[in-house]
Amino acid sequence: MSAGPNATEPNPHDHIPAAASNFLTRYVFSTDHKVIGVQFLFSSLFFFAVGGLMAMVIRWQLAWPWKPVPILSQWLWSSPGLGGQMPPEFYNKLFTMHATIMIFFVIIPLLTGAFGNFLIPLMIGARDMAFPKLNMFSYWIMWPGFVLITLSFFVEGGAAEAGWTSYPPLATAARSTPGSLNGQTYWLLALLCAGISSLTGSINYITTIVMLRSPGMKMFRMPMTVWALFITALLQAFALPVLTSALLMQTLDRLAGTNFFTPVGGAVANAPAAVGGGAPLLWQHLFWFYSHPAVYIMILPGMGIASDVISTFSRKPLFGYKPMVIAMGAIAGLGFIVWGHHMFQSGMNPALGATFMLSTMMIALPSAIKVFNWIGTMWGGRIQYTSAMLNAMAFVSMFIIGGLSGIFMAATPVDIHIHDTYFIVGHIHYVLFGGSTFAVFAGIYYWFPKLFGRMMSERLGLIHFFLTFLFFNGTFFFMHIVGWHGHMRRIADPTVYEFLRTPGVVGMNQFMTICAFGLGASQLIFAWNFFYSLVAGPVAGPNPWKANSLEWATASPPPYYNFETLPRVYHPPYEFSVPGGEDDFLPQTTPLPDNITLDPVMA
Amino acid sequence: MAPADAPTHPAAPTHPGDRAHGHPAADASPAPATPGKVAMWLFLATEIMFFTGLIGSYIVCRGGSPPTAYSNLYPPTTPLDRLGDSKGVVLGAPGADPARAAEAIAAATGKGEAAIARVLAAAPHGVVNGLTEEGATKLAEGLNRLGAKAEVVSLKTSSWPRPYDPATNPLSIDLTTVNTFILICSSATMVLAVSAIQRGRKAKCSLYLLATVVLGGVFLGVQVFEYHELLEGRIYPPGISPTGHFRPGVSLFASCFFTVTGFHGLHVAAGVVTLLLVFLASLTGRFSSRNFAAVEYAGLYWHFVDVVWILLFTIVYLV
Amino acid sequence: MRYWSLIFALAAVFSVGAFAYAPFSADWWLPNPAGEPYHSVSTFGREIDALFLIILVLTGAVFIGTQAALVWAQFRYADRIGEDGLPVRPAQYFHGSQRLEVIWTVIPAGILVFLALYQMDTWAKIKFRSASPRTPVLAEVTGRQFQWAMKYPGPDGRLGTPDDLFTVNDLHLVKDQTALIHLKSADVIHSFFLPQMRIKQDAVPGMAIPVWFDCDRAGRFELACAELCGWGHYKMRGDVVVHETEAEFQAWQAAKLAEQGRSQIAGADEPEGDDR
């Protein structure tokens, strides 16, 4: 690890790269990490709207099965024979694409692509990523993915409908369901593109963080967000290639007739029997070997963002900075040995299930450390209720719910009952919306001034938060209850079952749907606030939140070279309310007062 | 571009092009690594995980394969519960008059023309299956009388094709051993290329690079030849494939074989192209004893590809 | 400002309230027979419910504790600006506490290890093959798009003989007898889900998985498919009928067999009806 020389004067050999010369290289095929970050931000927000709209249609069908969806039914599925009803396979397409888009084209690109790109060089005091061209590639390789996933709706048979988990043989046998005819191949190729993007991105992030920190920026002086992105990138670098190999094997099974995931003589829907010999469960192992770490890929950056925002708006040093970092590392490490908890009921050896239960329970430990440290950070602070802070607090409180529901599922016997029910769907959304998405909101409210040089409206931000938080809980909380009542997930019409036809269950489904519409509509406020502030928000100074980390030490938005001279760093970014100081914050570029020495274990 | 003697500093923005930065100058603490090298190692780590996925799947597939999945007489995964004591005849050579041999087989089994043609084409490992003890003996005797070479065999099963077993395994270990040797040689020339340029011997470096490219190309050529033989060129007995051709769909072994060696082959091809570019660049005299990162990285990648091959060769061909 | 903490308090109260109300409504609680909302019908069901409740109570306590701390911190430590435009109270300056870190690592660790070990026994009883009962097989159940095909051994007690009984989406068993089934799939992955008996097991093509359970109430229950298996996944529903006595089951079987014989004579060589 390199800390740089101890000279305080700027490095004489540091040189500022040339500015991009024309519109195309400045805004489109830009190698500037900030522009690439913004590109990721815009495309992911667009897909957020798409994926969210799909969720609205899902909810409509669940509350009022087979009732034609107003307006949409005419052009989303064209089967007048059904009287405007949604075909059941379309429902399957909806949740498959909803989840695929939300995970691979919204949350991961937002957290690692948008925030990762924008923040890493700024927060560690570098002029750009280590490999700007590779960085540009990692954005543009997303585009074939965007195009393929969109196109897949228009091919024969329509988009993939085997769930975002794409279990074979449903996903590999072409005739098993309409979406497996062609859509599944598009899905596989789109994911390969997204995967390559993440891989190149993560190589870039790790290299940048290891090699390009500014003088004095020791590893243990980096903001939590950078730590989180660093660990996330490591997770990606080691887990994603396995998914890549699995995606390729599934593609070959579909296109070249290989037998990896087809059992002996496997035949679906009167298709001729395959030679087979492979194992459907092999796919599940490979998929979850990636996708469990992937859920931490989606939460760790959120944890980093929440840590930074909470410390800043509590005007108080982060409680237990080093334990927080270590906990994050532990989550990532343990994340590699728990994948089997998705397969408790899959026919996998139950003894293996028991060991996976133990490792899964253990992962709650580092999570516990994080939760308690966040509360410890707020304790005794001067909490400022900005939109960013509220969203970060919501992250903490909702992540607790999502995490605790994970304990039920980690318990193998209890999972027998709740596996593949709405209890899981509730868990998913409490961690992914309540966790990751609130963190994304927090991050956007917090760094918007840095991104665009303008402030977002706090008033609209607070209204957006208020409505989102309420409707979010209204939408997803009852999923736990219908879930333990036995409500299966991925079913287009629960009323087929007697025990799900009761007034209580139907009522909860309708209530959830109405709240979901409220949740969707609340996002319009955010969209308005975002775009309006982009052009007409009040101009922000370099450091509107009086925060310490390096990105606030340069102009808003930062010039293409980020820093006039590379800043020199003296301490971790959480020195708020240092006794005896004039201000209640102490930028990383200002030395600590002489009378302060930091606790070597905690800070 | 910065001048070649610019000192390296972790804080300096270092682009992949600025390989010169990689060298510690007098006034900087020696930098143990450059961004390029870190990235290269990370890239190799992802590659290792990728092949872990593939090879792991190969091992799982093989471990999970039931003991009766492959047999010397029937296509892979044929249910053998009722075929346990059926016999087969192995046709070593069709003799002077293959047409008569074909007639004899047709008379004994009632197989179609295409199937019999496959038996003859697969000689010396042609297999006539589905016979009773009696029928097999009669057919073998009849064939031997015609001057063909034939022999009665009983059913033998295994969970995976065994090396050097022509009834179940189409892979030629001899050919691939030679090919493996070629690839190892190319790794050696690669080492020599890097050490040459480290000592500033530009011409020598180019020469060794060329040798590496050529050896890599030969390896690929042999692999293409092998694929052609398997996919098209030869006819194999039913224990390998019901159609006579060894193609990805005919068995799990075939799926695994083509996938792992295919992706390795793609990596070799990418390596050869890269090395070719590096070789061409070396002709311009771009590299020197202070600036040879590109040669070094290409070498790292090449060694990685080589190591993976040795692993694959062992796992797929030898055991 | 500080009143923002109330919305978090509200969410916590709402959550706890919903969970507290749930047991009082049959529709909100675990699925149980219509007349007896608190009686889970199977042995495993009762064990699972007990474990579920333990986790519910433990996580509930953790939840209430953490939310209370969070809301209190939000309320108590909200920034206030005095008349003079300056904060009334400075923020405390500290970086953490080793003792606290140890405490809140060790206590949850204890709880979690306890929880994990406490589950093992039930898990082993329900899923380990070594625990499967030594009783004759009740039926072979095969999932396929989109129905459950049952094959009963018939009077001779052996599968694969001419007197096997075939039914579709209709599983019959006897009260208080452990039912052992062999679970298979003919095409894609399905999942055999008996909500009231708290049984779930994926049916994987190429595998035969034993599943066993019992039921202490006669009556009619539902069998669901819990794994996405194609466009008709949502309607892959079956009936489960629990007979009061063995004799009743035999009578049903005999009647069904007679029917099956008749329809076979009538030329329907495909015993399982296809209602797609």
Ligand code: HEA
């Ligand atoms: C951001 C995403 C995210 C995160 C962070 C998590 C976190 C966790 N998840 Fe989740 N999970 C998903 C996303 C995520 N999950 C998704 C998408 C699926 C469904 C996939 C699909 O099938 O489609 C899933 C499914 C899933 C399953 C499979 C269920 C099934 O299909 O049957 C399981 C089972 O063990 C599980 C467990 C856990 C656990 C134990 C954690 C832990 O990390 C949580 C730890 C946190 C806490 C526990 C809370 C804080 C701690 C305290 C307050 C301390 C004290 C606590 C105690 C003493 C108990 N998850």
Ligand code: HEA
């Ligand atoms: C990050 C992940 C994520 C997010 C955010 C969401 C968000 C939502 N999800 Fe989803 N969901 C998943 C991940 C996610 N989901 C996953 C992994 C599954 C499992 C799929 C499977 O089984 O395979 C799933 C499944 C799933 C189901 C279960 C389907 C089934 O099993 O049958 C349901 C049902 O209610 C649902 C509902 C919703 C709703 C109502 C929202 C709402 O919160 C959505 C509200 C949001 C909007 C309406 C968008 C508004 C946005 C804008 C307007 C953008 C504005 C901004 C600018 C352009 C600047 N989701």
Ligand code: CUA
């Ligand atoms: Cu069968 Cu779902």
Ligand SMILES: [Cu+2]
């Ligand atoms: Cu998981």
